[in-house]
Amino acid sequence: MAEDNRFAPSSSLRLVLVGTSGCGKSATGNSILCQPVFESKLAAQAVTRKCQTATSTWNGRSILVVDTPPIFAAKAQGQEMYEDIGDCYLLSTPGPHVLLLVTQLGRFTARDTEAVRRVKEVFGAGAMRHVVVVFTHKEDLGDESLDEYVRSTDNCSLQSLIRECGRRYCGFNNRATGEEQREQLEALMAVVERLEREHEGAFWRNDLYFEAQMLQGRELRGEEHRRYLAKVRAHVEGQKRDLKETECHWVSRALLRVKKWMISNTGLSIFLVICILIFLAVLINLFITQGY
Helix, strand or coil: CEEECCCCCCCEEEEEEECCCCCCHHHHHHHHHCCCCCCCCCCCCCCCCCCEEEEEEECCEEEEEEECCCCCCCCCCHHHHHHHHHHHHHHHCCCCCEEEEEEECCCCCHHHHHHHHHHHHHHCHHHHHHEEEEEECHHHHCCCCHHHHHHHCCCHHHHHHHHHCCCCEEEECCCCCHHHHHHHHHHHHHHHHHHHHHCCCCEEECHHHHHHHHHCCCCCCHHHHHHHHHHHHHHHHHHHHHHHHHHHHHHHHHHHHHHHHHHHCHHHHHHHHHHHHHHHHHHHHHHHHCCC
16 A cells, blocks of 8 residues: 555645544534535534535635544444445545544544544555644634644653654634634645645555545445445455554564663663562562551
8 A cells, every 4th residue: 555656746635534523523624615514513423424525625726525424433343334434435536635633632532542543444554644633622722832732742642643644733723714714724735735745746545445446436236336345344454454463563573672672781681670579579568568
């Protein structure tokens, strides 16, 4: 899987909204489009049930925005999930220029971390090179700048995400109108255009996008639809296996580095082991004397 550099940059731009349910994907899409196209409201369950698209123009350039249902949640499973993923591919073919990972300011939780993993399972780990993080509720910053917030956060998972996607991020107030709405859209497009230059206009593309492009514009039914969904399932399951293998390799490399360090620093290693044993002995004695 890789960016496809055989295609010259065009006047159109494809953006796919990803992230957890309730993070403000639909509202962010509406802010980008400058019109209330996607249904967006506070609800206990996800409002967006199917993939949807809408288009607008920015400085003479056509923008396609794809809103997504809750396919990036840990509980998303089953046939419906694969159908939604298949629709997302068909609607964003031949491939997205940018994945907009939407998260609420100050609320990057374990659900968001899981959503990042799901993005890798759906699109491939390499797709993180096309991710821009969009923080909603920018108005909650007050006098603090978004750059200051990102620099000072003690959320390790968020810091890791920002590093992984090349520190590409921006903030949105999805209630903004007029000049404020235009300015935050300008800020997003500046990040997007910089990302495009880095990739020389290439968009994200993988084997499943090749399949989707061949089926684009056709109404899938019967056996053809089942074959396509089988390929979607195989693609996602393959990505899951690849991620697990990568994590296992990372752990193995980390343990190997620790082993090499201990061998090259034998005296210090022995000292640390003795300290740990003493600490454990004191802890056990404390529990015994306290009657536990």
